[in-house]
Amino acid sequence: MAHVFVSDKQIASRYSVARSTIWRWVKTRDFPNPIKLASGCSRWRIADVEAWENNKIGGAA
Template identity: 50%
Template sequence: MSSLNQEQFLRIKDLANYPEKQATIHTYKSGINKGKTKNINARPASKGLIGVSDKTIWQWVKRGEFPAPIKLSDSITVWRLSDVKAWMQSKGLEA
């Protein structure tokens, strides 16, 4: 009986740094919800595994300088942890 490969996956929020964001209130300017408001929660700063912004990671992917992601659905994109660790080792970064 063979064991299943327990591959781990990372999302962009696990890789990239994000600055702190204060709570805000958004007011819709047009459309069906015009004039209504929506509370947007605060978000603490976070440091991702790679230590750069999500924009930088996507630029690297586009140029072929970072492992290609796997698109699971329209809104979910992941990277194999093993691919990211191998990339980090090739760059002399701690995994």
């Protein structure tokens, strides 16, 4: 199964927040860590982001 990767810009758009907010979440919350694909190229597995979302939704219920 191929992994789908997304950028901080795509995640920021998904949640309607600034890119800097995504990086702050990585440092101060339980948001998934990005994967460094190359120098200056960090991406998140969409599956990890969706699992984080599901955990947040499940925890709020």
